[in-house]
Amino acid sequence: MTTFWLVACLILLSAAGFALGRHRALASAGGQVRNLHSLPNYYGANVALSISVPALAVLAVWLLAQPMFIETRVASTIPSHLIPENTNIGLVMSDIRRISEGLNIAISQGIMTKSEVDFLDAETSDLRSRLGSLGIALGSDVRPEILDAARSYRSMSHDGRLMMTIVVGLLALIGFSRSYGRTDKDYRARNVVERGVMGLLIVAASLAVLTTVGIVLSMLFETVNFFGQHSWRDFFFGTTWAPNFRGDSELSMLPLLWGTLYISFIALLVAVPVGLFAAIYLSEYATAATRSFAKPLLEILAGIPTIVYGLFALLTVGPMLVKVFGRGEQGLLGLDWMSGATSVLTAGLVMGIMLIPFVSSLSDDIINAVPQSMRDGSLGLGATKSETVRQVVIPAALPGIVGAVLLAASRAIGETMIVVMGAGAIAKFSANPLESMTTITTRIVSQLTGDTDFASPETLVAFALGLSLFVLTLGLNILALYIVRTYREQYD
Amino acid sequence: MSDITQGKHSGSLLTQSAHTKKRNAAETRFKAYGIAAIAVSLLMLMVLVTTIVSKGLGAYQQTFITLQVELLEKKLDKKGTRILADIKKVSTFGYAPLIKSAVTAKVEELDIETGLKSKQLVGLLSKGAAAQLRDFVVNNPDRIGETVEFRFLASSRVDGYLKGRVHRDSIANDKNISPEQLDLVDALIAAGVVEKTFNIDFIIGADASDQRPEAAGMGVAMLGSLSMMLVVLALALPIGVGASIYLEEFAPKNWITDIIEVNISNLAAVPSIVFGILGLAVFINYMHLPMSAPLVGGLVLTLMTLPTIIISTRAALSAVPPSIRDAALGIGASRMQAVFHHVLPLAAPGILTGTILGLAQALGETAPLLLIGMVGFIASNAPDSIASGLMSPNSAMPAQIYEWAKRADPAFYERAWGGIILLLLFLVTMNTVAVILRRRFERRW
Numbered sequence: 046m047t048t049f050w051l052v053a054c055l056i057l058l059s060a061a062g063f064a065l066g067r068h069r070a071l072a073s074a075g076g077q078v079r080n081l082h083s084l085p086n087y088y089g090a091n092v093a094l095s096i097s098v099p100a101l102a103v104l105a106v107w108l109l110a111q112p113m114f115i116e117t118r119v120a121s122t123i124p125s126h127l128i129p130e131n132t133n134i135g136l137v138m139s140d141i142r143r144i145s146e147g148l149n150i151a152i153s154q155g156i157m158t159k160s161e162v163d164f165l166d167a168e169t170s171d172l173r174s175r176l177g178s179l180g181i182a183l184g185s186d187v188r189p190e191i192l193d194a195a196r197s198y199r200s201m202s203h204d205g206r207l208m209m210t211i212v213v214g215l216l217a218l219i220g221f222s223r224s225y226g227r228t229d230k231d232y233r234a235r236n237v238v239e240r241g242v243m244g245l246l247i248v249a250a251s252l253a254v255l256t257t258v259g260i261v262l263s264m265l266f267e268t269v270n271f272f273g274q275h276s277w278r279d280f281f282f283g284t285t286w287a288p289n290f291r292g293d294s295e296l297s298m299l300p301l302l303w304g305t306l307y308i309s310f311i312a313l314l315v316a317v318p319v320g321l322f323a324a325i326y327l328s329e330y331a332t333a334a335t336r337s338f339a340k341p342l343l344e345i346l347a348g349i350p351t352i353v354y355g356l357f358a359l360l361t362v363g364p365m366l367v368k369v370f371g372r373g374e375q376g377l378l379g380l381d382w383m384s385g386a387t388s389v390l391t392a393g394l395v396m397g398i399m400l401i402p403f404v405s406s407l408s409d410d411i412i413n414a415v416p417q418s419m420r421d422g423s424l425g426l427g428a429t430k431s432e433t434v435r436q437v438v439i440p441a442a443l444p445g446i447v448g449a450v451l452l453a454a455s456r457a458i459g460e461t462m463i464v465v466m467g468a469g470a471i472a473k474f475s476a477n478p479l480e481s482m483t484t485i486t487t488r489i490v491s492q493l494t495g496d497t498d499f500a501s502p503e504t505l506v507a508f509a510l511g512l513s514l515f516v517l518t519l520g521l522n523i524l525a526l527y528i529v530r531t532y533r534e535q536y537d
Numbered sequence: 538m539s540d541i542t543q544g545k546h547s548g549s550l551l552t553q554s555a556h557t558k559k560r561n562a563a564e565t566r567f568k569a570y571g572i573a574a575i576a577v578s579l580l581m582l583m584v585l586v587t588t589i590v591s592k593g594l595g596a597y598q599q600t601f602i603t604l605q606v607e608l609l610e611k612k613l614d615k616k617g618t619r620i621l622a623d624i625k626k627v628s629t630f631g632y633a634p635l636i637k638s639a640v641t642a643k644v645e646e647l648d649i650e651t652g653l654k655s656k657q658l659v660g661l662l663s664k665g666a667a668a669q670l671r672d673f674v675v676n677n678p679d680r681i682g683e684t685v686e687f688r689f690l691a692s693s694r695v696d697g698y699l700k701g702r703v704h705r706d707s708i709a710n711d712k713n714i715s716p717e718q719l720d721l722v723d724a725l726i727a728a729g730v731v732e733k734t735f736n737i738d739f740i741i742g743a744d745a746s747d748q749r750p751e752a753a754g755m756g757v758a759m760l761g762s763l764s765m766m767l768v769v770l771a772l773a774l775p776i777g778v779g780a781s782i783y784l785e786e787f788a789p790k791n792w793i794t795d796i797i798e799v800n801i802s803n804l805a806a807v808p809s810i811v812f813g814i815l816g817l818a819v820f821i822n823y824m825h826l827p828m829s830a831p832l833v834g835g836l837v838l839t840l841m842t843l844p845t846i847i848i849s850t851r852a853a854l855s856a857v858p859p860s861i862r863d864a865a866l867g868i869g870a871s872r873m874q875a876v877f878h879h880v881l882p883l884a885a886p887g888i889l890t891g892t893i894l895g896l897a898q899a900l901g902e903t904a905p906l907l908l909i910g911m912v913g914f915i916a917s918n919a920p921d922s923i924a925s926g927l928m929s930p931n932s933a934m935p936a937q938i939y940e941w942a943k944r945a946d947p948a949f950y951e952r953a954w955g956g957i958i959l960l961l962l963f964l965v966t967m968n969t970v971a972v973i974l975r976r977r978f979e980r981r982w
């Protein structure tokens with residue numbers, strides 16, 4: 046039975062349990078609601094929750110744990126001489142998974158029978174081509190040990206699923222019989238249900254923590270794998286990025302970090318002055334009408350998906366820059382500084398446009414939080430409006446503005462689509478903004494898309510890059526928060 | 538203040554001193570900077586919108602060529618038995634000659650002088666024309682032997698010529714089209730055989746291989762996005778609301794609650810691509826869920842939008858005044874009842890607005906989808922059930938746009954811009970609904 050149907054059955058069962066529990070409670074009170082301890086629906090909910098919650102919880106844990114359990118069991122049966130050199134067990138395991146999946150497809154399509162699969166001989170049956178015809182491509186011919194492992198993998202996952210269905214079904218039945226048996230007019234159903242709901246709420250709240258733990262663990266695990274195959278010194282302090290899928294790659298983060306920071310710097314160079322001045326004008330000078338007209342329009346810029354900015358960079362801004370700075374004699378300036386549409390400047394400019402509303406709306410809030418009495422004091426002493434802004438409002442709001450700029454920088458560093466489409470793919474240290482360069486996020490995308498083999502350092506490096514990116518952006522966010530909290534002036 | 542009457546400050550109050558002039562000039566400059574900043578931002582918005590509209594609207598129009606094709610029995614059904622299995626044996630190659638003769642006949646009928654060979658004549662049509670013909674015959678085997686009128690898609694070069702993307706001087710090195718062919722197209726336009734009409738297939742159709750930009754559509758990718766949004770809605774709304782209720786109404790003030798709160802605000806600032814890495818490592822690499830499945834995309838986007846939804850839901854819950862809770866508790870409700878019967882319904886409009894905005898954010902997100910494989914294949918078949926809609930590989934709207942932008946043929950760029958118009962229409966609609974909900978149902982105490 047598939048998981049989908051199992052869940053559907055549980056839901057149906059819970060609905061039935063709800064009706065039964067409610068009915069039984071009412072019957073025990075002689076049909077009089079006032080004789081019940083709780084409202085009738087609580088009795089129904091009690092039965093429904095007892096059926097579904099433990100069963101679903103076990104189902105979820107089982108689905109998570111079963112693959113790991115089976116993989117370790119199967120992996121331990123594979124003799125070490127079968128693992129090709131320079132790879133690890135993961136490659137063999139993915140072959141095993143594919144074979145067992147192929148056998149399943151063959152059985153479901155009626156090409157092989159179950160007993161035929163059980164007595165399949167790897168030497169004679171030419172499994173590779175037979176599975177190939179089903180769309181399962183294998184890298185090499187199937188060895189007998191591998192076939193055995195695949196068979197045991199298949200039977201173990203099959204048995205595991207069966208066991209799971211039985212256990213989940215049993216749990217649901219136990220939950221039903223216990224809660225249904227207890228249903229009586231004096232049973233404190235509301236208190237029990239409320240405690241259960243509270244538990245569910247706590248689980249929902251801790252999912253956020255679980256996500257963070259998942260992010261950190263999944264990346265940490267693969268990063269450790271990566272550093273097992275590639276020296277961490279080269280990753281952090283090397284100067285060349287040259288992945289090579291035949292092995293022997295030079296994978297170091299510094300050139301990518303340079304590209305990332307350079308592009309982010311240009312983006313901030315565009316976004317901070319424009320965003321800040323826009324915020325100052327909107328909060329200090331603009332009439333209410335202008336404000337209510339310009340602010341929503343600015344926020345539209347923030348709501349546009351990044352893929353749109355990416356396309357804008359690739360197809361509009363890039364070619365326009367080439368027209369200005371490139372093409373030699375045919376260009377506008379007669380220069381030949383830029384050859385392709387992708388460059389640091391292209392990505393930086395477009396990212397700057399994207400960040401304008403981010404900077405302006407954050408600064409706007411902060412500037413508005415500066416109390417009016419300070420402005421009045423300054424104006425009363427004879428300062429002009431701009432002097433008030435420069436010498437009173439901005440210094441008072443400075444910690445908040447610095448925080449906003451740091452948050453914008455964190456956004457710029459983590460931004461993906463604009464740099465994937467606008468920045469290019471060449472990793473190098475160069476100060477020329479018209480050259481194409483590459484960033485951390487771009488490399489993560491390119492190392493992880495397409496057919497990835499989770500055993501090679503060329504793929505695993507993406508996890509190390511991801512972890513570095515995570516730490517970098519998290520650090521910037523925490524720094525921003527710290528600056529705002531520590532240096533904020535309290536006006537009350 | 539004796540210096541008023543002495544030195545350089547002497548004179549009338551009505552004439553400005555040099556110092557005052559300087560200060561006033563600085564004031565004017567400062568104000569001008571502000572106006573310039575606003576103007577630059579709004580100009581960028583205008584440039585962006587005009588670019589999208591001007592480059593994307595073309596995708597909603599397509600060039601068609603109307604031809605009368607004689608469905609020759611001796612080519613399509615040699616035995617004359619009309620048995621479907623036999624008819625299906627004729628591959629699209631078997632239909633090519635019919636199209637060839639139909640084009641040649643049309644050119645002769647209109648009496649157009651052209652030195653083109655029949656192969657170049659067929660080059661005006663999309664490469665999918667034979668497949669279109671075959672589909673028709675397989676579905677209507679009884680029409681074999683008749684002459685039927687078809688509207689074939691023109692090839693992307695002819696389409697580009699009608700839309701002004703392809704010119705006679707831009708095709709010097711183009712193997713797919715020649716100036717003679719364009720002359721013929723001009724003649725056919727004059728005869729009304731070639732015409733440009735509204736292209737519903739772009740909205741409801743499937744993606745096509747990179748040989749046939751003229752046939753590519755967004756429909757299947759839209760279904761993929763829809764399935765993902767359903768997953769996000771089904772998971773993120775209950776989990777987000779549950780988490781917010783706990784944190785806002787029940788959580789004791791201790792270090793565990795602090796950790797959860799700091800965590801959520803940090804998760805909201807994690808780059809979206811990190812969620813893609815998480816999805817790849819956990820859902821695909823570890824749990825072996827299928828690559829490119831909208832279910833996986835939905836799960837990843839759920840994790841990504843959860844902080845957004847939690848933050849806006851908490852704001853909505855805390856906006857409900859404590860007196861409501863006190864009144865409910867005062868007449869004997871439990872704390873749980875006070876929250877679920879009174880606070881939650883009152884906060885519902887705010888929660889809904891936040892959820893819609895979170896969904897809009899998820900709909901436009903691309904980067905995590907790249908990592909779980911929603912790019913790089915041709916989403917050609919619409920899913921036939923909800924389960925296959927969730928589990929079978931599909932694309933999503935932003936991923937499809939990215940895929941088109943990557944392809945070599947510039948004809949796909951028009952599709953990409955057109956896709957962006959669709960995507961933005963969805964986003965504008967969702968945001969408008971959110972604003973209307975907020976205006977209409979939001980209560981202020």
